[in-house]
Structure formats: structure tokens, C-alpha cells
Amino acid sequence: MKYDVVIVGAGPAGSVTGRFAAEAGAKVLIVERRQEIGVPVLCGEGISRKIDDWGMLEGKKWIASTMDGARIYSPDGTMVTLSAELAGNETGYVVHRDIFDQELARQAAKAGVKIMLNTTATELLKDKDKIKGVKAKHFDEEFEIEADIVVGADGVESRIGKWAGINTTLKPEDLETCCQYTLTNIDCKDAYCDFYLGKKIAPGGYIWVFPKGKDAANVGIGILASLSESGMAKKLLDDFISKDPRLKNGAPLRFLAGAVPVANPVETVRDNLLLIGDAARQVDPITGGGLTHCLEGGKIAGETIGKAIESQDFSKEMLFEYETRWKEAFGKKIKRNYMVKEILLDMEDKTLNMLADSLKDFKFEEISTLGLIKALVLKHPTLLMKLRPLMKVTKET
């Protein structure tokens, strides 16, 4: 088997990269180890509505709910509201990730991408040091897939990068360990995404309640892996649900575990290879959100691959255009928010309560982490000392 591009992983990053590479003329194969694209869902399922402008998804079946805003609860329950109506801008969707992922894969297939399921990449195919494709296993059958470019879109557990000599091993302080229920038989009184903070609630992370319609929600927890003990995420989530009047009578439709990188950006290109999505640690270290990055980065990667195929130049230098463009598009934001993550982790619960109290009646100009950070700096100029390196980065973005 010989392709221009072999992509390992049919999540959003892999499918979008494949689609844009194929549209640019490349012959693309995506291999996926699972038996169904998008299943199991490993996600809180929230995404910004800025994807509307990108036109990458057709129809509306992948939308579970359109959000009117977000509420953040500090450890003592003080509520900070970010309302779309007040801010005058749009917030986001809660999506059905299985349908969402399948819609992106459908778009890739429409562009001419081939997809193989139940197919695990076992190692890189190399000629001396040169990457020539991947070795793969489909049930009991082992075979080689030759390709000029290998794309590692193989998620948080990515090993493609390691095989190519890129150190992608996460430190426990750079991983959120998560689990989540889809709960039904609950009353989602409004279309707000709720976030609950506190060292006793979710150390180094948060609990989320994202409504999916009027009577169901994605309810989950992420805790910082360095603060975790065996099974702690599930215990804390179960404890929270059992004490929450809105959730305690809910019935689970689905239970899942997840893992989210909250790290600084890594190198993403080598000769004949690039990394994307969770495999490239392209996740906002504050929110743990990565879907928009997959879509934005996938388009950039696909376009860069198209140019490489056209010029038949697959060198790191050629592929570096992808790294330059994604770091400009959202890599700087990740770097800035990594610094904010470290500042937040140092804060005691009482500091978070104080900050929440000062923001409880604040009128936010934009519903985003940047909007929150701006408000904090405005309200607490003394915080500026700590945030000084951060604001320098903010000015650039």
C-alpha cells in the first residue's frame, strides 16, 4: 500500500487534516484503532461557536445544545456569571461528540480520504533513519503502509511522536485525569455551562455540568494527575453528584474516563512527519479544551501537506510552515494560559473565593478565558506583579 499521507487516528484532528490534504490533491489514508469513529467519547463535549465561521460541519445533528453562557462557582459557592446576552457575543455548543467526529470523518471521505477501522499502527516504517510510513495491524493481519508523510493524530496516548524522537511524555502536573457521566432525569433549568472549583471538589481542575437538552447533561471531573490518587477522580465526582440537589436523582446513560494534556506546546514536525491535536498537546491548559485547535490546526496541516506534495519536498523545513502557522493561530494562547494555569494552581481556596466575590457582578466583555483574565487584572492590579510575564504574552496575541 502506498499513499502520499497516512494519518494515525480518526478523531477531529486526523479527519480535518485528511480532508484538507485530500482537497489539496493528496492521496490520504486514515487508520483508526477503534471499531467506530467517535466511540467511546472522551470529552466534556463543549466547543466555541467560532466554528460557525469555519463551515467544516454540515447539518445540526452534532449539536446537543446551544449555550447562553457560563457560570463559575468558587469553593464557597460564590457564582461568577458570563452571559452571552450581556457580553453581546456568542458562547458555544455542547455537542454529541460521536456524531461530531463522524461528521468530520464523512467530510474527509467526501474529499477522497480512505479510512480503515480496527487498524493499529505498531511502529514507524523506516529506511535507515528516513520515515517511510507505518507498520500496522488489522485484526491478525500485519502489513506495511508506505507514505511520504506520516501524521500522528493518535491522541493523548500518542506514541508516533516518541517513535520519531519527539519527547511527548507528559509530566503528571501536565495531565488532567478525568471521568464523566451522561446523566438523564435531571432538570437543566437553563442553557448554561457550570464549572465548580476548589481543592476539595477537584484539585487542580474542575467539575463541569454541560446541559445536553432540558433533561440531560454531560457531568464530569478533571483533576491534576500530580494531585491524584488511584481512583480519586471517580470518587470525587460520585461524591459531588450525590450531594447536588439537581443531579442526585439523575440516571447515568454513559460513563467514561478521559485524559487531557495541559502542557506547553511541543515540537510538531520532523522530516516526513507531523503531530496534531492531543498528540501535539494542542489543548488550552486552563479549560482543557482542544476541539477548536484540532479544526484550525487540521486545516493548516492539510494545506501545508498539500504544498509539500506539490513540490515533492517532505523535509522538516517544508513542513515547518504548519508549526509556524499553528503557533501563531493558537500556540501563543496555549503558552499564555499555561502560565495562568501555574498561577491558579498556587492559589488557595480563600483567594479564589475573594476573586469570585469581586467578579460576581462584573459585566464581561467577552466570554473566554482571556475575558476572565482581563477582568481579574482590572479588579486586582496587585495581581499584575504575578501576571506581568503573562500580560507580555497577551499583548502579542
Added chain:
Amino acid sequence: MGKPKAKVDKMKCLACGGCISVCPQDALSMYGGRAFVEDEKCISCAICIRICPIGAVSGEVY
């Protein structure tokens, strides 16, 4: 007796991949839809045990 090495309970594991991403020895991989430990590579650091959200990884002395 050696130090306990990581062992994944196949009945519990939900294949989130967290343990694979933090293993400093690349001793874990996804196999048959579950995390799998190559015990000759495991150095008994126990990071994977502590970070498992559902307690599916434990230590076992061979």
C-alpha cells in the same frame, strides 16, 4: 521479592490513555482496546497507578 509492577485490570480499564501518556519508560500501550503493561519495561514508579481516574491500575509483585 521484586518491587510491584503496574498491572491493568482489563475489566475496569476504559482506555482513556492517561497512563500511557505519563509513562516515563514507554512501557504502556493500547492493546485490544485496553491499556497494557510490558512488565520488563516497568520500573515500578507507580505514576500510572496514582493517575488512573477509576482505579484500574494496581501494583502486583511477580
